[in-house]
Amino acid sequence: MGKIESLTEEQEAKLPEYAAKWIAIGKDVSALNKEAIKIHMIGYLSGHKLNDYFWCGSPMSIMIVALLLNHDSFVDMPDGCTPKKPIDKVAMRNAIFDEDNNQKISWKELDALALEHYTIHQLNWYVEEDINKCNFGQQDAAWLSFYHVMKSLLGVKLDPRIDDMFALAEHSNWIKATGNIAFCSEKPVYITATDDLGRAHCETGPYILYPDGWSTYCWHGTQIPRYFIENKEQLTPGVALTLPNMEQRRAACEILGWDKILTELNARVINEDGDPEIGKLLEVDLPDLGTERFLQVQCGTGRTFALPVPPEMETALQAQSWTWGMDEVNFFKPEVRT
Amino acid sequence: MKTFKNVCAQGDVQFFKRDKLPAGLKQDPAINNVIVVTHSETGHNHVMEIDRKDDPAVEMFTGDNPLISWIKVNRPTSLDHQKSYDVHESIMFDEGVYEVRRQREYTPNGFRRAQD
Numbered sequence: 001m002g003k004i005e006s007l008t009e010e011q012e013a014k015l016p017e018y019a020a021k022w023i024a025i026g027k028d029v030s031a032l033n034k035e036a037i038k039i040h041m042i043g044y045l046s047g048h049k050l051n052d053y054f055w056c057g058s059p060m061s062i063m064i065v066a067l068l069l070n071h072d073s074f075v076d077m078p079d080g081c082t083p084k085k086p087i088d089k090v091a092m093r094n095a096i097f098d099e100d101n102n103q104k105i106s107w108k109e110l111d112a113l114a115l116e117h118y119t120i121h122q123l124n125w126y127v128e129e130d131i132n133k134c135n136f137g138q139q140d141a142a143w144l145s146f147y148h149v150m151k152s153l154l155g156v157k158l159d160p161r162i163d164d165m166f167a168l169a170e171h172s173n174w175i176k177a178t179g180n181i182a183f184c185s186e187k188p189v190y191i192t193a194t195d196d197l198g199r200a201h202c203e204t205g206p207y208i209l210y211p212d213g214w215s216t217y218c219w220h221g222t223q224i225p226r227y228f229i230e231n232k233e234q235l236t237p238g239v240a241l242t243l244p245n246m247e248q249r250r251a252a253c254e255i256l257g258w259d260k261i262l263t264e265l266n267a268r269v270i271n272e273d274g275d276p277e278i279g280k281l282l283e284v285d286l287p288d289l290g291t292e293r294f295l296q297v298q299c300g301t302g303r304t305f306a307l308p309v310p311p312e313m314e315t316a317l318q319a320q321s322w323t324w325g326m327d328e329v330n331f332f333k334p335e336v337r338t
Numbered sequence: 339m340k341t342f343k344n345v346c347a348q349g350d351v352q353f354f355k356r357d358k359l360p361a362g363l364k365q366d367p368a369i370n371n372v373i374v375v376t377h378s379e380t381g382h383n384h385v386m387e388i389d390r391k392d393d394p395a396v397e398m399f400t401g402d403n404p405l406i407s408w409i410k411v412n413r414p415t416s417l418d419h420q421k422s423y424d425v426h427e428s429i430m431f432d433e434g435v436y437e438v439r440r441q442r443e444y445t446p447n448g449f450r451r452a453q454d
Contacts, residue, residue, distance in 0.1 A: 245453050246350075246443070299349060300426055307452060308444040323441045323452070324352055325405055332354070334347040336340045338427035
């Protein structure tokens with residue numbers, strides 16, 4: 001099949017139907033269709049039938065449960081893979097699940113159980129490493145919609161398991177298959193409305209909440225800590241500007257409002273370039289840290305970020321050049337910035 | 339799609355067209371048919387597709403400085419941002435050698451790569 005260079009008018013006219021279908025799948029909060037999941041997992045695994053299914057209350061719970069019940073599978077864990085205290089798998093299973101393999105304890109209780117056996121460092125490492133090994137599911141609706149259009153609308157030949165992946169997205173949430181066992185998350189209890197651009201966003205509570213109480217908070221598509229929303233008194237201008245992740249720093253600055261940050265931190269404009277993509281050099285007084293300089297700059301997507309820069313910076317252009325490891329003589333403003 | 343001649347930027351990574359690759363670099367392998375020009379801790383990587391393994395459209399090289407890499411574009415290839423919102427628009431690269439610089443920020447101990 002040759003490269004598809006353009007769509008026909010008829011094909012373009014059908015795209016909104018695909019978008020509506022997959023947005024509905026992505027936002028579905030109905031119960032899992034457990035029988036459909038079992039059938040399509042066999043197809044997805046090319047005929048391999050799993051022995052056991054455990055039904056968990058959230059995606060985070062499937063990760064933690066998979067670790068607690070299959071701890072001997074994870075050999076690369078830092079600090080050694082051995083749990084702090086031995087795990088009796090039968091007792092652990094009975095502590096977490098009822099006789100129908102449904103999770104019976106809350107996320108908080110499961111988290112406490114995990115911390116009895118592993119350090120927070122081990123748990124963080126494991127979740128970050130292993131989360132990408134989960135199957136396709138509802139959470140991948142955006143990617144699967146693309147493949148659905150390719151297959152059904154444009155006739156592109158894909159892996160034969162793609163229909164099982166479409167069905168799993170419709171009927172399941174996150175699934176983690178390990179050995180002969182699958183750990184499946186229930187769908188969320190609710191997903192709040194998105195912002196005007198369709199990004200995950202909620203200003204008053206969690207963006208998404210799962211049945212076992214695990215939730216996550218989002219600000220215009222950026223995942224943020226719970227306290228940004230629930231304990232706003234902890235989110236001070238000083239905290240916002242010193243967050244290590246610049247997307248979260250930007251979100252925190254937006255939540256607080258730049259006016260408040262600049263006023264409360266007694267910000268002085270040291271130098272302002274006429275080009276907002278080169279930015280504005282600010283000096284602020286950070287509580288406990290003293291005087292710091294920041295480059296307030298607009299990126300190619302139009303959002304405003306703040307980057308800490310060395311105290312000896314005197315102009316926005318010098319600071320902008322420094323962030324790229326150059327001096328302003330050798331720095332060239334990009335012809336294209338996106 | 340946007341194009342450029344000498345200098346372009348996509349989010350926190352900037353590209354400078356150069357005459358040739360410096361000596362002493364090591365080639366970075368492609369993963370799942372793409373080179374990851376800049377890793378993002380939230381998975382929103384900036385990537386280029388190699389197209390064919392035996393005749394890659396683009397190759398990536400690194401030296402000692404973790405903030406600088408090099409790419410050799412053998413056929414026109416786009417730089418894409420793997421994100422479904424607030425996405426940095428793709429940029430088309432012509433054949434050639436490009437120095438890749440990742441943005442950094444100041445810390446009291448020196449500097450670190452700007453993390454997103």
